[in-house]
Amino acid sequence: MSSASSNRSQADALAGGAAYAARRTGSGDAIGPTTLLCASGRGGSGTTLISALLAVAAAGEGHRVLLIDADDFVGPLAMTLGVTPRASWQDLRGGRVSPADVATPVSTTLTLVAGGAARLAGEGAPQLTSAERKACLRRLSALSEGMDLVVIDCGARLESVLAAITPHSGERLVAIASGADPVGLASTYALCKAVATRHGALPVELLVNRLEGSEAARCFDAIDAGARQFLGLSLRLAGAIPADPTLDAALRKGMTFADAAAGSPAAVAAHDVVTRALTVRPLSRSGV
Numbered sequence: 001m002s003s004a005s006s007n008r009s010q011a012d013a014l015a016g017g018a019a020y021a022a023r024r025t026g027s028g029d030a031i032g033p034t035t036l037l038c039a040s041g042r043g044g045s046g047t048t049l050i051s052a053l054l055a056v057a058a059a060g061e062g063h064r065v066l067l068i069d070a071d072d073f074v075g076p077l078a079m080t081l082g083v084t085p086r087a088s089w090q091d092l093r094g095g096r097v098s099p100a101d102v103a104t105p106v107s108t109t110l111t112l113v114a115g116g117a118a119r120l121a122g123e124g125a126p127q128l129t130s131a132e133r134k135a136c137l138r139r140l141s142a143l144s145e146g147m148d149l150v151v152i153d154c155g156a157r158l159e160s161v162l163a164a165i166t167p168h169s170g171e172r173l174v175a176i177a178s179g180a181d182p183v184g185l186a187s188t189y190a191l192c193k194a195v196a197t198r199h200g201a202l203p204v205e206l207l208v209n210r211l212e213g214s215e216a217a218r219c220f221d222a223i224d225a226g227a228r229q230f231l232g233l234s235l236r237l238a239g240a241i242p243a244d245p246t247l248d249a250a251l252r253k254g255m256t257f258a259d260a261a262a263g264s265p266a267a268v269a270a271h272d273v274v275t276r277a278l279t280v281r282p283l284s285r286s287g288v
Helices: 003-022 047-060 076-081 089-095 130-144 158-164 182-198 213-231 245-252 257-261 265-279
Strands: 034-040 065-069 103-105 110-113 149-155 171-177 204-209 236-241
Touching: 034 047, 034 158, 034 182, 034 265, 047 065, 047 076, 047 110, 047 149, 047 257, 047 265, 065 076, 065 130, 076 110, 089 130, 110 130, 130 158, 149 158, 149 265, 158 182, 171 182, 171 213, 182 204, 182 213, 204 213, 213 236, 236 265, 245 257, 245 265
Parallel strands: 034 149, 034 171, 065 110, 065 149, 171 204, 204 236
Antiparallel strands: 103 110
16 A cells, blocks of 8 residues: 555544544444435345435435445446446545545435445455455445435345444434245344344334335234344334335336436335434434
């Protein structure tokens, strides 16, 4: 690493540490913007679409939103939102760039940190270790200063969820369940269990995707009952996003995400979810 890169990395670390210290409460708990860790127990549950819907809904109301794509390999959010990022968060490894260099403006109120492979390291760069992944994602906390909402698309990889968790009181896991079938219920419960085992104080909410009404309620009740009985964990229903074939078709035809989502049932439901999330913050916590 060059001395310039080393100095910049150290400066970023010092700045991040100072910002973190300034965000602590008198009890020692860190505070920060409302942060939604969107994750699922199995692939194909719609974490990317839901993360985008939540972020765009909040940004559309004038809230300052940071959207982070924690995917290591593809980084689908940049394509979903129609932007071309210069760098991904993996480029933070080794101090090659600063957090500001990986921030891509989507609108005046929405900023994306792209996922996927490092774009500035060239081909053949080794995969991140768990420690490197966590360090890179922690450095992004510098971008959350002044934000009203941070949405992190963790996908279906537990490793991504654990790397993204930071100890501040505005943070919560949004476990996304995409079906009431036994496999879907079991995988969502397994995600809640895995996170609760490691971070017992982290609030966990359940967002039901592609179901609504009584079907969504039954899905939540089944997972919540298991969490209460076997984990001593009480879940909160974040809401439900209905299946929206019209939105899916519009995106496949190449419409921009904002145009395709405008007024759609899924977008309306996401707006309700994120409005509640910004209104109700978890209680101060420790031990995460």
